[in-house]
Amino acid sequence: MPSAPLFRFGVIADPQYADLEPNLTLNRYPAKSLDKLRDAIEEFNRHDLAFVVTLGDIIDRQWKSFDVILPVYEALRHAKHFLLGNHDFAVAPEHLGSVSARVGMPSAYYDFSHSGYRFIALDGNEISVFAPPEDDPRRQEAKALMKRLGDSGATNGQRWNAAISDAQFDWLAAKLREAKAAGEKVVVMNHYPVFPDNPHNALDSDRMLSLLAEHDHIIAYLNGHNHAGNFGVSDGTYFVNFMGMVDTEDTSAYSIVSVYDDRLEVTGFGRETDRTLALR
Secondary structure, three states: OOOOOOEEEEEEOOOOEOOOOOEOOOOEOHHHHHHHHHHHHHHHOOOOOOEEEEEOOOEOOOOHHHHHHHHHHHHOOOEEEEEOOHHHHOOOHHHHHHHHHHHOOOOOOEEEEEOOEEEEEOOOOOEOOOOOOOOOHHHHHHHHHHHHHHHOOOOOOOOOOOEOOHHHHHHHHHHHHHHHHOOOEEEEEOOOOOOOOOOOOOOOHHHHHHHHHOOOOEEEEEEOOOOOOEEEEEOOEEEEEOOOOOEOOOOOEEEEEEEOOOEEEEEEEEOOOOEEEEOO
16 A cells, blocks of 8 residues: 555645636636635545645735635635735735735744644745835835846846845745754745746745755745746755636636655646655
């Protein structure tokens, strides 16, 4: 008999709900995400999962969208963890400071441990032209970053991308050392990809990649944002970009990840890909 996994968890990326007409150019159907999410939760509830993580872009826009999609999650019988994405800040300026509280997050970035694994949930939105208050210097910082990337010929200097602050970067580095000392393997989660090279990558993807490359106990980096999905391996770490749930009229995308001693098994539902990721 094959051995049972240590644990399993569910993954959702970019439900991006709003009561809007479809965006046919991008093939996105924000209003249909409620039913897709209900179906995903029904499937998750059939399994023994440690938790379910949503990798950002819970809504497409409008503060009131949270009032409609968050109650759908109440049917989930597992623990739930949220990350925030760029669309979660497409709300009126007075709400920008309270998005993580509205979603019920302990803070905008945080970590938790499970069965010898440390999960680090980043707030990829800190340095951006959309998340900080309108007169915040971080908006200028983001513009400077975007310009620098554009001038260097990089494709990711886009206004829908973002970066983490120096304070959060130092926190991440400290958490990686802490997990190492505790003998834990690490899974880093962010809304924004950092690898492979892509127009959707975080504005600070080079700095992030350099930090991750210093550590051999980081198993995987999980993200959304690039709805087409993507995959890569760099310095022994798997970079898994999960597909956007909001895309297409009648297919969904979500996953269950099974964690074994020697591998991760990603079981994809709908458009999502199955993967077996052997651990070094």
